[in-house]
Amino acid sequence: MKDVAEYRKSLAIRVSGFDDCGFSPQLMSVIAKQAYEKPTPIQCQALPIVLSGRDVIGMAKTGSGKTAAFVLPMIVHIMDERELAKEEGPIGVVCAPTRELAHQIYLETKKFAKSHGIRVSAVCGGMSKLDQFKELKAGCEIVIATPGRLIDMLKADRMFDLGFEPQIRSIVGQIRPDKQTLLFSATMPRKIEKLAREILSDPVRVTVGEVGTANEDITQVVQVIPSDAEKLPWLLEKLPGMIDEGDVLVFASKMATVDEIEAQLAQKGFKVAALHGDKDQASRMETLQKFKSGVYHVLVATDVRPAKEHNHISSWQLNGDIFRWTMKDVAEYRKSLAIRVSGFDDCGFSPQLMSVIAKQAYEKPTPIQCQALPIVLSGRDVIGMAKTGSGKTAAFVLPMIVHIMDERELAKEEGPIGVVCAPTRELAHQIYLETKKFAKSHGIRVSAVYGGMSKLDQFKELKAGCEIVIATPGRLIDMLKADRMFDLGFEPQIRSIVGQIRPDKQTLLFSATMPRKIEKLAREILSDPVRVTVGEVGTANEDITQV
Known part of the structure; x- marks a missing residue:
């Protein structure tokens, strides 16, 4: 691969400070607020090359500033594009192998992107797929993702009402x-x-x-409430009587509504819990168990129905259709x-x-x-x-x-x-x-x-x-x-994602390590990349004392 020293010499660009990069005043202001005195070694080497539009492989230890080395140029490139219309984008996609790293990059990116009103979406596990899909459909300039979840989103665009x-x-x-x-x-x-x-x-x-x-075993009573604002007062009035007769399930179609209802009921002293897709499996099962055992008297949920008989079920937002059909x-x-x-x-x-x-x-x-x-x-x-x-x-x-x-x-x-x-x-x-x-x-x-x-x-x-x-x-x-x-890695996912991006893309790979399989992948999907290495690849981080 082309060596960084040779390439920088051909560019005749030297970066010793962020003011050498031609960043906008807004971006420089954010950099100053982050207390970045000067670029780190990986930033000094990578920034001019990434800004030139070349594909880059950047190697440096954890905590060396790799994220800013590709995020700052990404913002510059985005600002050079026309402003996106509604439901357009993304322009830049960042893939990380774990949701933790993706979240870390997401937070870092948002700090810089905010200065130019650039929208950043996180697409990784641990958060609602539906919410992420809606956010992507609304449009954004940058997506920070784990490959598996991003592929889910790409597929979801062709799915029936996010069905299966x-x-x-x-x-x-x-x-x-x-x-x-x-x-x-x-x-x-x-x-x-x-x-x-x-x-x-x-x-x-x-x-x-x-x-x-x-279901003939369920007595359904329709209560017409004139406005959304009147729903909670109605529920608060009826709830004590319902609880006297048994446990109560309250259904809402949105997770945010579930959390809001739970908070309001808890504030009024009700033994209440919430259940929806943003909660991890362990906490959901624990909540269900506590509801079944009587620790909670009210359960506010989306479409999760515990296996138990209940005296009262209140649907906050009705949706769905009923169809009938025949076969043999x-x-x-x-x-x-x-x-x-x-x-x-x-x-x-x-x-x-x-x-x-x-x-x-x-x-x-x-x-x-x-x-x-x-x-x-x-x-x-x-x-x-x-x-x-x-x-x-x-x-x-x-x-x-x-x-x-x-x-x-x-x-x-x-x-x-x-x-x-x-x-x-x-x-x-x-x-x-x-x-x-x-x-x-x-x-x-x-x-x-x-x-x-x-x-x-x-x-x-x-x-x-x-x-x-x-x-x-x-x-x-x-x-x-x-x-x-x-090895349960993400090579096929990366290939799948890269295959769906326009061919004139700029691709950057920044990492603290470079396994052979990833190096082979990099050679195939990056176009004549410049390799930027700070420190010796594979050596221990000198900032960590290992005993």
Whole structure:
């Protein structure tokens, strides 16, 4: 690669202070406020080259000022572009391998960008994908991201209402063609109906109750409140009476609204907690447990519904549509099978499985189980529609265990045989716990693959082999990709992102280390880069005492 000394000589540029760089007065003011007396060695070497538009590889120890070495020129380049219209951008993209480093770069970048009204968006884990997607769609000049989450955002732009249709297609496309596919739900939006028709093979439709009708076990009372401002006073007035009768769930469509309601109720002395996607999995599960055990009397949530009976549910913001549709009728198919299930002993389950069923205090199959079990056991694809809490999970998990026991025993690192996808991590976790109860009786291994837990641990568990995977589609796709990644690195993600950026881009790679695989990647995606190195690559940081 071209050496920095040779290139700087050809440029005839020497940087000994920030005033040598031609930064705007606004930017110089921010630099002064940050107490930067003079450029660090990596900044002295890199700034003139980056400002010239060349691709650069910058190597220097942690804490040496690498971030400013590429952020300051980025701001200069952005100010030379025309002003972006609404929903345009980004102009600059910064990728970091971890969310912690991405957040650190994000905070540093915002300090400088603010001086010119440049919008900076953070796209990394630990924050709501929906909020990040909306922020990106609104437009920004700079994106600071982890590659995986950025790819999610790029894909999300082509997704159905941020739904999971493309993810399901991706997963189904990687499963053998002679699979059995089951879709169980309490609702059936049109887009999911269309998907079902395409990925299920001549499915039998099992419906308990009328699809789209209200659950007859729930008394629904509509209270028309003239304005948003009057909602909270109404709730505060009614809440004590509701709590006297039982626990209370309050639903809102936005996370910010959830937090606002929780704060207002807590201020009034209510035992209240909030539940939404911005909270990590551990705290969400802890909150649910405390709500179930009575520590909290009120739970304010987005679309997370705990598995418990409640006396009062208040919806703060109503949304959603109800659709009805038809496919092959279950009565016709059951007639052809000549099978009738009135008890679990009609299903031919093993003694071990029957023992677990008895321990769960299941006296007899629920209506959805009576209809679905014989059909699923026959190997047909099934669409099952029944209300929440009707026993849909057991209707597909029990036959899955039977089918798995009919397969040869898996060798180490083989599997899975069965994959269950759920749209939310909460539902996935609920199905995971239910499945483990039954699977344990036959020594069947169940792996959980969804957000809120370590990807690395999940990847290792999958690689070790299992019979059943319970997953959210996005995380499962991450795992499928990870199997082809460099030591769980992010090389394929970077290639994917770079491939979607215009060819006349300027690409900068700044790091404290340079593994061979990353160096190989750099040679391929950077255009004749200048290499800037401060200190000896691979040596210990002299500012750290190692004992």
